[in-house]
Amino acid sequence: MKVEAWLFGITTIFLVLVTPAYWFITDASDTGADWTGTSALVMTTLLTAMVTLYLGFHAQRMDPRPEDRTDGEIADGAGELGFFPPYSWWPFWCACTLGIIVLALAVTQWWMVVLGFALGVLALSGWIFEYYRGEHAH
Structure with a gap:
């Protein structure tokens, strides 16, 4: 370093x-x-x-x-360098929800902001817990 x-x-x-x-x-x-x-x-x-x-x-x-x-x-x-996660769709969905929130703020539609935050909680939870269930569970 x-x-x-x-x-x-x-x-x-x-x-x-x-x-x-x-x-x-x-x-x-x-x-x-x-x-x-x-x-x-x-x-x-x-x-x-x-x-x-x-x-x-x-x-x-x-x-x-x-x-x-x-x-x-x-x-x-040589040897193991660490854990590198495989492909994941969750960053895409987090970016989409952020896009919804930013668009809602730009057009001042507060109901869309609430919808974006709700979808964002789901997407972020999926991203955080993706290694606890499914194909890549540890």
């Missing part, structure tokens, strides 16, 4: 340098500073700094992965 921490650290340094420059360049125009872009860059800088700190702390506390070691071999990374 040290490589990932370094990549995010370099990105953070870049954003720390670019954000004041962007603010200064947009402030020099006749219309004043572009607060939207400046605040977006500040938030992006803070988020990359947060990820850098998280990855840096975890890189110090965990054993080095084979790709982090200089003497690591390809065979060192």
Whole structure:
């Protein structure tokens, strides 16, 4: 994880340098500073700094992965990598219910918002509990 921490650290340094420059360049125009872009860059800088700190702390506390070691071999990374879920229709239904809610808010039909939330509870419950029953039950 040290490589990932370094990549995010370099990105953070870049954003720390670019954000004041962007603010200064947009402030020099006749219309004043572009607060939207400046605040977006500040938030992006803070988020990359947060990820850098998280990855840096975890890189110090965990054993080095084979790709982090200089003497690591390809065979060192062999074995089970974890559980990867098979196909699932539940994310599609969750996205559809979110689409219903957003559409209902756009056309201000509150009954559709309630319907969307009800369908959303069903879809989210199906997604959460899909490995407790059916074909992929554990």
